Amino acid sequence: MSAATTxxxxxxRLPRNLVLGAFLLAAWVVLATCGPLLLGSPSAMDLLHALRxxxxxxxxxxxxxxxxxxxxxxxxxxxxxEIGLFTVLPAFFIGSTLGLLAGYFGGVIExxxxxxVDIAVAFPFLVIVIAIVAVLGPGLGNMYIAVAMVGWVSYAxxxxxxxxxxxxxxxxxxxxxxxxxxxxxLLRHLLPNVIPQAVIYASSDVILGIFLGSSLxxxxxxxxxxxxxxxxxxxxxxxxxxxxxxxxxxxxxxxxLLAISFSLFGDGLADLLxxxxxx
Amino acid sequence: xxxxxxxxxxxxxxxxxxxxxxxxxxxxxRRRVQAVAGVEFxxxxxxCFGLVGESGCGKSTLARLALGLLRPDVGKIRFQGEDISxxxxxxxxxxxxxxxxxxxxxxxxxxxxxxxxxxxxxxLAWHRVVPPAEVKAETRRLLSEVGLGPETVERYPRDLSxxxxxxxxxxxxxxxxxxxxxxxxxxxxxxxxxxxxxxxLLGDLGExxxxxxxxxxxxLGVIAYLCARVGVMYLGHLVECGPxxxxxxxxxxxxxxxxxxxxxxxxxGAPHPARPLEGEPPSAAAVxxxxxxxxxxxxxxxxxxxxxPRVTFGAGHSAACHFATEIRNQGxx
Amino acid sequence: xxxxxxxEAPLLALEGVGVTxxxxxxxxxxxxxxxxxxxxxxxxxxxxxSGKSTTVRAIIGLLPPSLNASGRILFAGESIAGAGExxxxxxxxxxxxxxxxxxxxxxxxVMTVGRQIAEALRWHGRLDPTAxxxxxxxxxxxxxxxxxxxxxASYPHELSxxxxxxxxxxxxxACAPRxxxxxxxxxALDVTIQDQILRLxxxxxxxxxxxxxxxxxxLGVIARVCERVxxxxxGRIVEEAPxxxxxxxxxxxxxxxxxxxxxxxxxxxxxxxxxxxxxxDPAHRPPGCGFAPRCPRASSACAERxxxxxxxxxxxxxxxxxxxxARAPAHA
Numbered sequence: 032m033s034a035a036t037t038x039x040x041x042x043x044r045l046p047r048n049l050v051l052g053a054f055l056l057a058a059w060v061v062l063a064t065c066g067p068l069l070l071g072s073p074s075a076m077d078l079l080h081a082l083r084x085x086x087x088x089x090x091x092x093x094x095x096x097x098x099x100x101x102x103x104x105x106x107x108x109x110x111x112x113e114i115g116l117f118t119v120l121p122a123f124f125i126g127s128t129l130g131l132l133a134g135y136f137g138g139v140i141e142x143x144x145x146x147x148v149d150i151a152v153a154f155p156f157l158v159i160v161i162a163i164v165a166v167l168g169p170g171l172g173n174m175y176i177a178v179a180m181v182g183w184v185s186y187a188x189x190x191x192x193x194x195x196x197x198x199x200x201x202x203x204x205x206x207x208x209x210x211x212x213x214x215x216x217l218l219r220h221l222l223p224n225v226i227p228q229a230v231i232y233a234s235s236d237v238i239l240g241i242f243l244g245s246s247l248x249x250x251x252x253x254x255x256x257x258x259x260x261x262x263x264x265x266x267x268x269x270x271x272x273x274x275x276x277x278x279x280x281x282x283x284x285x286x287x288l289l290a291i292s293f294s295l296f297g298d299g300l301a302d303l304l305x306x307x308x309x310x
Numbered sequence: 311x312x313x314x315x316x317x318x319x320x321x322x323x324x325x326x327x328x329x330x331x332x333x334x335x336x337x338x339x340r341r342r343v344q345a346v347a348g349v350e351f352x353x354x355x356x357x358c359f360g361l362v363g364e365s366g367c368g369k370s371t372l373a374r375l376a377l378g379l380l381r382p383d384v385g386k387i388r389f390q391g392e393d394i395s396x397x398x399x400x401x402x403x404x405x406x407x408x409x410x411x412x413x414x415x416x417x418x419x420x421x422x423x424x425x426x427x428x429x430x431x432x433x434l435a436w437h438r439v440v441p442p443a444e445v446k447a448e449t450r451r452l453l454s455e456v457g458l459g460p461e462t463v464e465r466y467p468r469d470l471s472x473x474x475x476x477x478x479x480x481x482x483x484x485x486x487x488x489x490x491x492x493x494x495x496x497x498x499x500x501x502x503x504x505x506x507x508x509x510x511l512l513g514d515l516g517e518x519x520x521x522x523x524x525x526x527x528x529x530l531g532v533i534a535y536l537c538a539r540v541g542v543m544y545l546g547h548l549v550e551c552g553p554x555x556x557x558x559x560x561x562x563x564x565x566x567x568x569x570x571x572x573x574x575x576x577x578x579g580a581p582h583p584a585r586p587l588e589g590e591p592p593s594a595a596a597v598x599x600x601x602x603x604x605x606x607x608x609x610x611x612x613x614x615x616x617x618x619p620r621v622t623f624g625a626g627h628s629a630a631c632h633f634a635t636e637i638r639n640q641g642x643x
Numbered sequence: 644x645x646x647x648x649x650x651e652a653p654l655l656a657l658e659g660v661g662v663t664x665x666x667x668x669x670x671x672x673x674x675x676x677x678x679x680x681x682x683x684x685x686x687x688x689x690x691x692x693s694g695k696s697t698t699v700r701a702i703i704g705l706l707p708p709s710l711n712a713s714g715r716i717l718f719a720g721e722s723i724a725g726a727g728e729x730x731x732x733x734x735x736x737x738x739x740x741x742x743x744x745x746x747x748x749x750x751x752x753v754m755t756v757g758r759q760i761a762e763a764l765r766w767h768g769r770l771d772p773t774a775x776x777x778x779x780x781x782x783x784x785x786x787x788x789x790x791x792x793x794x795x796a797s798y799p800h801e802l803s804x805x806x807x808x809x810x811x812x813x814x815x816x817a818c819a820p821r822x823x824x825x826x827x828x829x830x831a832l833d834v835t836i837q838d839q840i841l842r843l844x845x846x847x848x849x850x851x852x853x854x855x856x857x858x859x860x861x862l863g864v865i866a867r868v869c870e871r872v873x874x875x876x877x878g879r880i881v882e883e884a885p886x887x888x889x890x891x892x893x894x895x896x897x898x899x900x901x902x903x904x905x906x907x908x909x910x911x912x913x914x915x916x917x918x919x920x921x922x923x924d925p926a927h928r929p930p931g932c933g934f935a936p937r938c939p940r941a942s943s944a945c946a947e948r949x950x951x952x953x954x955x956x957x958x959x960x961x962x963x964x965x966x967x968x969a970r971a972p973a974h975a
Contacts, residue, residue: 201419205479208377209433209486210406219432223423364833365804471921501690502860506904506917513910528834535906535915554909572838574863576905578886582867586842587835590803 049299055292063109073106073259074098082275092277094267100278104285107259111241111289114171114253114260118240119233121179126186127229133187134194134225135217141191148184156181160243161252169252171260174244185236186229193225227304234297238290245286261286313391314352315490315522316376316409321385322347322546323371327595343594345371347546347602348385353490358516358523360537360554362530362569366594368546369526373494376524377409378402390489407437410483414495416475420467426453426478427463433485452481456511473504477511484515491516492524497532509535530573534558539626542566545594545602552627562621562629562638564607601631609633652720653678654854655702655822660714660724662697662706662878669926671697671710673878674949681821684848684855686869686886688862688901692922694878695858699824702856703739704731719821737767740815744827746807750799756810757783757795763817778817786813787843805836809843816847822854829864841867862905866890871959874898877923877933879949884959894961894968897934932963940965 067073077097085092091100133144151159163177197203198221206216247253248262249269256263261282268278327341346368353359361369374380376387378394387394389405397405413419420429430449434440440448450460456477467475476496483491493512497505513536516523527533533540534554542550542557542565550563561567568587589606592598598605604614613632621634631637655678662672672694679685689695701712704726716724718738723731735741743749751759760779764770770778783791786809799807808828815823825844829837845868848855857868865872866886873883874895882895893899900918907913920937923929929936931946938945945964954960 201413201415202421204379205411205413205419205482206421206432208379208406208411209436209482210403211432211436215436220421220424224421364835473921501922502862502901503690503904503918504921506906506915507919509906510910510915510917530834531906534908535910535913568835572835574838574841574861574867576862576866576890576902578866578890580866582842586838588839590805590836591833 046299046302048295049303052292052294052296052299056296059108059112059289059292062105063112066105066108070102070105071099073103074257075102082271084275085277091281092275094264094275094278095271100264100281103259103264104261104282107261107264107282108285108289110171110254110258110260111244111286114174114244115237115241115289115293117171117175118178118182118243119236121175122182122236123186123229123233125179126183126188127190127226129183130187130190130192130229131194131217131222131225134191135198135213135221144187144191148187151181151184154181157243157246161247161250164247164252169255171244171254174247174253178240178243182236185232189229189232190225193228194221197221197224231297231301231304234293234300237293237297241286241289241293314354314388315357315390316353316524317386317388318349318351318372318376319386319388321349321372321375321382321387323368323375323380323382341595344546344597345594346375346382347597349541349543349546349548350385351541351548351551353522353524355489355522356516356520357539358513358525358537360533360540361524361526361543362528362533362540363543364528364569364591366545366591367543368594369543370494371546372543373411373492373524373526377411377492378405403437407439407486408488409490409492410486410488411492411494412476412480412483412496414498416472416479416499417467419479420475422467424466425463426458426465426467426470429478430482430485433482437486439486448485452485453478455484455515456481457507471504472500473508476500476508480508480511480515484519487519488521490522490524492526494526495528496525498527498529505532512536530558530570542569545591545597547602547630549603549631550627550629552623552629553625556623556625556627560638562623562627562634563603563631564609564633564637565603566629567637568606568608609637653717654681654683654719655679655856656715656717657698657702658715658717660698660701660712660716662694662701662710662712664925665709665711667926670878670928671925672701673928675714675875675878675880677873677880677883679822679854679856682848682852682854683871684845684857684869686865686872687856687858687875688860688865688872689875690860690901690922692877692925693875695875696826698875699741699826699856699858703735703741703824704728705741733767737818738820739822739824740818740820741824742808742811742815742826742828744830746804746811746831747799749811750807752799755796755798756802756813760795760810760813760817763814767818779813782813782817783810785816785847786810787839788813803836804832805839808832808836808840812840812843812847816851816853819851820853822856823848824856824858826858827860828857830859830861837864844868862890862902874901877928878925879933879962881934881963882959882961884955884961885957888957888959892967894955894966895934895963896938896940896965896967899967940967 075098080093081095081097083089083093089099089101091104093099129144133141159181160177163180164173167173167176203216203220206220244253245262248260249266254260254263264282265279271278323346324342324344327343349372363369375382381395389408394405427449430452431445434445434448435442449463453460453462458474458477497508500508509532515521525533525537537554539552540554540557541548542563544565550557550561550566557566558570561570572587585608587606592605600615601618604610618630618632620628620630622628623638658676660672660675663670675698687695700706702716706712714724715722723734757779760782761775764775764778779795780791783795788794788806788809829840832840841864844855847853859865869886872886872889873880876897882893882898889898893902904915904917906915918937923933929946931948932950935941935945942965950962950964952960952962
């Protein structure tokens, strides 16, 4: 089969929003990696052209220090992409592992994990994260730690529920009956069938992570100036919103577009992974 | 008789039912579900033994006890002479190679994310049944033995029909070259025409490989087709046991008679038994004292409140009933 | 198709009924026609994918929106094919009752069974609450449920499978329908309970003068309960006959092979010769007879176009170019 036919066949079998979402995300990655190479520094100031509306030289306008918003937004892309991933990945791995073990072995492991979940869930997520960041000090690194410490609970719950269901299915029983040890049953048989739900959840969690990062940036607890993180840019533009709305508008738009890309991808992933046709 | 492959000796198993916390506080005793009670039978080499009963009779629990997935509370289970509860490590692994199961649901018994080839190769490789270089060839050989072509190796379960999936499940169990195959309602979920195919397959495999089989089903017709001997279960008790032809010709337990009579025969002219079995089976958490069948038995007498004796007739035919001899003499169906 | 005195209009008549999938055009049911008189019991037997359940759901308009039905369906002389929801809703329960395979799925888990039976009455009748309660108890007794007053306050999960199916029957019968459609009503039940329910269906049919269409894959059930039977394969009716004749002398090779697939004794004495191959995929039906690829009597003509329906001398008929008849009937 030629390459074109292969792509065509795959494209026909994959859900449309998955393909579109993947394409958009790929575009974002390209933008985030290559964009900065083509543009000047995000901190380059040009006070003569402060607070200018969008024009040919400054497609998104300038802020109060004359910095081009377009340049800043493009430079900030990789930061917000990283925020999305690094808020989700540690929580995903920790939570899924604990959930899988809790669901499969039950007993003490399950009790301990689920009680931890209960404790973490008792507090509002944002409040805890802010509190931890306040203790550790502002900055993206500490934000990642804070999110990992509380964000894992959703993944634990999801994977535990899926594991409880899956381990009763006959193929899991068959695997044990064939004499395979627990670790093999867990990794080879249960995990691939249990993880899709967590992955689908993660794809929408990324969006929340981006919002969280931007919100903390806005509050001064996340990325620190002069970082071109989108939330920070929005914060900077807050005092000028009547005179120069473009400062906050464009990074805000960028957040929305990135969120839509992840959302499409997540929906498509859900369509692809969920209906494992039975008959 | 040569040493039996599988011996179930006086096995009982109960499950505790979870109490509501209030009931526990009130000191009410925990309810027990007696899933299996005092079952005793043996399966010889190359023999197909059928286990028949309706839902709640304990046959699936018995299958899991036989395979060592559950521990009996009372009694012993011996596989090839060894008590399986004492096995561990290498002994347990040998047990897993010796006994395998074919499941009822062809759709849930295969890992949806594993290809057919991978599913069959896994036990082959894990137990080193053949050297690694021969795993692929052995996989294809097993597939052809169950009537599937080599192209099936790359397929996923979702691309196969129910009958094909069931064959894959059988091939997977055969990979470890077991001595005993436990089939738990292995054909119940299949269409009539496919069922016949799989039944013939199981029969052929049994002969060709010298397999013993514990064939569990609620369908007496299917058991009569494949099995040499049959055990009838009701509420955890083995109420009758013996050669299939004998049990069908002259059942010695009222439940067996009712069961045989209740099967709708594909013959419009066949007479219907005068008295159908009334009522519902009692809950397994409240098995009647004495004979468990006495609440529905048309021949029940006051003496049935005491545990029935096991009456043995010739040719290994036995029944647990106070009136076994009379029931048997009432003759053929 | 079946000979019937012209004066007696059939209670239910299907003419050329077909069901296709809206997107893609796969054919689930094709050219199904049969008639049913008042009080008759008619069985439809077939394996999965034969279209038997789909046909019955089409009668009562219970097909999912992704399926399109065509053809004529007449109930008591009136066309109900493609009838509006309101009309169908009036018909369901009052004129036509339906019982499904899984009683647990058919009953509302959060409503007591008594209320569910009463709901059927409320929707269709003009009875006041006291009369409804009385009728509920009455119909529960009719289906053999013990202690109706007490049982009416139970929830479905508190009942056994057999009891639930009786409740489902009670709901279907509450308004004394003239026709009962039963789709695999006993498949999920134990054999002894199945026997009870089949006897019940038989009794009710006789005492209420109710017609019955019973869909099943179990030929034994057909033999037990039905007077006439249609065999479906690949979305079409391949044979229709009075029950005695179907079992004794089937005309269509599929019927014969289906009968031969039922275990009749030990393997050594009565080996089964199973039908090779698999039923056709609805999306890719062969142009000719659906059974031709698997039929030992097939000829090249069989694959060209679907065989025409040939009426049998007595009643019923078959669709086969090479039937198993001692003497082929004169061409229609």
